[in-house]
Amino acid sequence: DGGITQSPKYLFRKEGQNVTLSCEQNLNHDAMYWYRQDPGQGLRLIYYSQIVNDFQKGDIAEGYSVSREKKESFPLTVTSAQKNPTAFYLCATNSGAKNIQYFGAGTRLSVL
């Protein structure tokens, strides 16, 4: 919440469809992250970006793609290759100092 806006809040994906989750920040933080959260599970890192035009795979990057063309934006695409996309997706930025993570309100993705 606060300076991180995720949209939409709810998203439905049809079979074989790619969908894109938006994450925008006005905190002027360099680092941004995407996490996936399943019921009863911890946050699992999908992708992260330390700087514009650069990003790295996290622990569960398969079936996802990202871009970082602007400091403020870090969109996540859930591709048709992701066979189990139903989850709560969280975007975060990193303050740098003390590496505190600031999270958005999340996007809940479901499969039709």
Add this chain to the structure above:
Amino acid sequence: SQKIEQNSEALNIQEGKTATLTCNYTNYSPAYLQWYRQDPGRGPVFLLLIRENEKEKRKERLKVTFDTTLKQSLFHITASQPADSATYLCALIRGTGGSYIPTFGRGTSLIVHP
């Protein structure tokens, strides 16, 4: 890889009591450890951090301890209130090659009964 264990069972306590949550980890020694609060359907919110060379940190009714020998952190909420009911996540921060990537536990649900 880093493994973090938090009690998966919900912790139920009476209002006014002290809640104590546990975070155990294996393998690497983190540079520091953080605690977050998450309410249903919301993103986590940062509460406290403690560095590897610190034993204890306090903030209002919150206290965190860090025992690198036991590989354990304890998170205490004193004089608990129903509004403290939420899921609490611990996160280990380890530096690698100039990057600091957090690893989160699955969280423990705290329920404070009036």
